[in-house]
Amino acid sequence: MPLSLWICCSFALLCTALRAQAPQNAALAGGAAPVAPIAATNPFSSEADIQQGSALFQAHCAVCHGATGEGGRGADLTAGLYRRGGRDPELYASIRFGIPGTDMAPVRVTDDAVWKLVAFVKRLGSQGLREKAPGDPIAGRQVFQTMSCVVCHSVAKEGGTLGPDLTDVGRRRGLKFLAESLAKPEADIPIAYRAVEVVLKSGATVSGIRLNRDDLSIQLRDPGDNFRSFLMANVKEIRYDKPALMPSYAALDPKDFTDVIAYLNSLKGAP
Numbered sequence: 001m002p003l004s005l006w007i008c009c010s011f012a013l014l015c016t017a018l019r020a021q022a023p024q025n026a027a028l029a030g031g032a033a034p035v036a037p038i039a040a041t042n043p044f045s046s047e048a049d050i051q052q053g054s055a056l057f058q059a060h061c062a063v064c065h066g067a068t069g070e071g072g073r074g075a076d077l078t079a080g081l082y083r084r085g086g087r088d089p090e091l092y093a094s095i096r097f098g099i100p101g102t103d104m105a106p107v108r109v110t111d112d113a114v115w116k117l118v119a120f121v122k123r124l125g126s127q128g129l130r131e132k133a134p135g136d137p138i139a140g141r142q143v144f145q146t147m148s149c150v151v152c153h154s155v156a157k158e159g160g161t162l163g164p165d166l167t168d169v170g171r172r173r174g175l176k177f178l179a180e181s182l183a184k185p186e187a188d189i190p191i192a193y194r195a196v197e198v199v200l201k202s203g204a205t206v207s208g209i210r211l212n213r214d215d216l217s218i219q220l221r222d223p224g225d226n227f228r229s230f231l232m233a234n235v236k237e238i239r240y241d242k243p244a245l246m247p248s249y250a251a252l253d254p255k256d257f258t259d260v261i262a263y264l265n266s267l268k269g270a271p
Ligand code: HEC
Pocket: 057, 060, 061, 062, 063, 064, 065, 073, 074, 075, 081, 082, 083, 084, 085, 091, 094, 095, 099, 102, 103, 104, 105, 107, 117, 121
């Protein structure tokens, strides 16, 4: 065949081959364009699906989002507020395709499993909404003030900052979690509140909540709410996973305990 015809033919073949690959490449690149349209409502949201979603979450997501979704390297998934959208198809897209330009990569599981993860993520964001606490929230508010919970916790911008803000804790956390936070604070420490103990070469020991650590320095907030920074050159040892900074309230009067839980459960946040 003449050379010009040969070039033409090869070019056409090459074009066909490239076009056949194009959609696949777009999907591989994790682009926002899904191959099939995403269902408007989650087809997998039964209680059994949520349980399976929970197991999938522990296996694929907890490393970044924390065992109870409290966040860490990944976003906090307990607040029920999503920067990338909280409707079923939006959550599906965040999980199926990942979030380009961030640590959040596409998850390698089946489409059905992604829907089960969506169901579980929604459950994480509304733990307390379906529950009604038995105690008296008004009396519990009093306990909260007198037991000096406010020294470490803020509600509606009032109070300390050593512990998590509790303004919407009644939505984020179920009753079981709340009771455990009070009785056994060390059981479930959110990643962001890991206590740390820094032993300096001078012999001094400073404990607090780890804020940041890089090759050169470590920063923490001490129990007096002071920001402290230490050069690694002066640090002898860093001990993680010290017991929780929050004292246990297991010995609290049982009525006070039930009431303060009812108060926490009543805190559903601003929106
Ligand atoms: C390597 C760490 C990492 C893993 C593993 C990971 N994520 Fe993420 N995820 C992130 C980060 C970081 C963000 C925040 C991205 C941003 O918006 O900047 C995020 C965001 C999200 C969002 C969007 C939150 C919002 O505000 O819109 C959802 C939903 C989510 N992740 C669910 C999951 C689920 C479910 C899994 C497991 C299949 C998972 N992630 C695995 C790091 C991770």
